[in-house]
Amino acid sequence: MSSQTSFPKQRTPGQMLRALRGNWGALPRLLLLFWQSGRKEVMFLLVVSLATGVAPVVQLVFLRHLIDSALSFINGQERLSMVLVWLVLLLLAYIAGIFLLQTEHWIGFGVQELLKARIQERLLKNAGQLPLGQFESAAYYDQLERAQKGVDNQIFSTLAFMVQTPATFFSIVSLLFYVALGSPLFPCLLLIGTLLPLTMIIRHHKQRYLAERKLTSDERRLNYFEEMLRTRPAAAELRLFHIQEHFLQLRRHIFNGLRDHRLQQERKLVVTSIIGDVGQTLTLGLTLFGVVALMAAGSFSLGAYATYFNAVIQFQQFLFTFLLDIATIDRDMHYIQDIFEYLDLVQSSQPPNGNRKAQQTPNVPAIQFEQVSFSYPGTEHPVLRNLNLRIQAGERIALIGENGAGKSTLAKLLLGLYQPTEGRILVNGKDLRELDFTSWRTQCAMVFQSFMRYQVTTRENIGFGDLRQLTHEPAIRSAALKSGADEMIQRLPQQYETPLGKAYDENGQDLSGGQWQKLALARAYLRNAAVLVLDEPTAALDARAEVEVYRQFRDVSHGKSALLISHRLGSARLADRIIVLENGHIVEEGTHSELLTHDGLYAAMFKIQAHWYQ
Known part of the structure; x- marks a missing residue:
């Protein structure tokens, strides 16, 4: 498990405002994507939100007139028809409110789905554009996990709150004027009571995000164990070696650690909610006491009192909902920022030739490695060291060497999947980094060892x-x-x-x-393709199929620049030249007969293999 998560200290209001501005830096980009997902739908949604926000005040006005008309009718001062008119208007206002609310939900859901699909597609597309070296880093997978979590969970809630926030805001503004008619102090008092839980909730959300961010690796490891235990690739070995219970224990240990962290966060949330709710209740009580005092003083009619009392409660509810939405969006902005940070990975790691026009390499290329060294990201040990190699146009090269000698790495450098740490690779005299990689790779074909x-x-x-x-x-x-x-x-x-x-x-x-x-x-x-690379192409084939594959390789590779990587040294005879790698260096090169005569590493490896066939 990860070490105990540390949480930030209590922040001043100024620090909280600066943190809010920092968290919301991703909001303009999110709103732009939201707008691009459906301009007409978003405009219609804003109109519906405005109407939904005004609906509560209209309903209160109709309710007040209905109560006053009913009292006048009882006192013989009003006809029954007017009471029925206000009753019908009130019912229509409620029905319209229901219709507007459901329409807002329906349109908002559709736009959310479009936006989620757009961002998900960008995540997948970006994964295909990142340099292969990114996939060698555990930090990359942590970042991808956080971005995916943001898409799966937070972005949906963020958009849901963003959709309903305009309607809530319009309701607050309309109710604000109504409540302020009794006393300007009432909305101020309710605001103070609502800000207390808001600040506590924002602080709790920040702590929770930091904890989840630190536990990303543990969550990925938990997913790995669960995937292994329930899918086919590991099923045979789990049964053969009786290690299912061992992995269940590992999974249980990680799960319990994650659960303890989450329970700790939930306990803090409960305490925060209790304190906030008590504060809200007290301020609401003070406000309602003031309303009762105004009625006792004769400032309100019975109908006005009933609707005003209702307006105060609704105002506090809408105000709390609005500020809670702000706090929730602030929480989600942490995760949304993770999404955009991942999307920005492509730009920050784009190779220097990213904007060059596609160039078709003429005919079959000649390839040259000049003082090429390479180390995988996160490691200091070089796989290739100061390697010099020239592959003539149309030449077939066999790469021979023990495991870890750098054979597959050399092939991936040739394809532009990795970039040399030092040195350069020339294709017909041009630096490979100056060519358009997409165009270059269309001229190459490879059978990977892990296909x-x-x-x-x-x-x-x-x-x-x-x-x-x-x-x-x-x-x-x-x-x-x-x-x-x-x-x-x-x-x-x-x-x-x-x-x-x-x-x-x-x-x-x-x-x-x-x-x-x-x-x-x-x-x-x-x-x-003009360049053909086969990395252990017969590792899973029987002897007869292997012979046929090599016969076809001899024919298919004719006139191409070809690279054959194999531990079966007999296949090296198909090559025009054999290159022997050891510890990232070329230690021998020549034809099969020349290398046997030289009696070096190649000859020793060949004799070891030949011994088993005697």
Whole structure:
């Protein structure tokens, strides 16, 4: 569990006002998004809110006239028809108020849904635009968790309160004049009684946010354990090693710690609410005492007294609701700020070439690494150190080395997924950072060591390699034939339209690791890329399938700049040149026969593997 959360000390009113201004810095951006989500709807909503806000005063006026008319009728001074007129008007005012309130809710809900969808889409889009290095940081996932929580919880309540706040404000203004008719001191007294709980609630919200922010990592860890315990990926090992109870205990420990923090916050909220409610009740009592005194002095008729008494109570209720809404929005602004901070990550981490125009690299590129060093974010140990490598246009390179030597990292640097810590990468003599990354990546294809298993159809699994050919069946099948996946696909119930995986479709088909890997290869082959990178492309394949994959690689990579990463040293013979990495350095390079003659690291690794086949 995280260490005990520390809370801020009591702040002065000036400090609270400065904090409010700081918290509300995100409000203009939120209002702009709100406006952009539906201009007509927002305008109509404001009109409805204005009418809803005025409705209580209209109802009070009609109620006063109804009571006075009824008394006059009893005394024989008024006809019954006038009493009925005021009664009908009062009923119509109440019905109109109900209609306006429900209309406000309906329109507001629709605009909220549009805004939530817009922000959620921006969060997802931003995640796809961030540099890959961001995903190496636990702090990034904490920030994403807070932003997602803001979208899922706070933004909805914020907008709900923002929608009803104009109506509440209009009600307060209209009732203010009505209550002030009795005495200007009455609204002032009610305001003082309401500000006390408001300041306490704002302070409590601030403390709660700080506690939740500090516990973000624990909440993510709790979600991880719960996801692992209830989903398929870990199910086999949990049963085999009998470790389910162990993870349940870990989950229970984190949950209890989070629960204790939340209970502590709830206890503070209860105390705050009691003190605030008592203060409100006392000020309301003093105000009502003043109203009774005015009636005793003959300042009010019975109808005026009844409506004024009602107006005072409504004024305090609306005032408290309005100020509570302000306090709630102030609380939510912390979370809204988290959303915008996450959205701003893309701009703050945008590579220097972000605004350059797309440039198509002519033909098959020559690639050169010049004194390239790289360390993953948050680590000081370099994965690559002062690496120099030139890949000629159309040359096939095999990268060989032990685990952790930097082979996959080198490939990701080549694709522009990471940026060198030092040095530079040249593509046809141009610094890769000066090229448009999106354009450059369309000219590259890669099978990652940890490839994706998309829970969609077989055709889509291949078609994602080039969305332009997603529905082009001949191209899809040609890629499947090259990867060796077509034979397997033909045996599926719906062949290329078969849904894969059972997570979202009961009729989905499960595939073996090798079959999934063939689809990943087909995905790479679908894109007619000038640069082809295969990272352990046969790790899950049997011997016969492996031979076929390498035969196809030899044909498919002809005329391309290709990089083959593999622990199977026999496959290195397909390359024009073999590069041997050790501890981030190139220690050997040459052809298969040259390296065997050199009798260095490559020869030693080859002999170890060959020994098992003798």
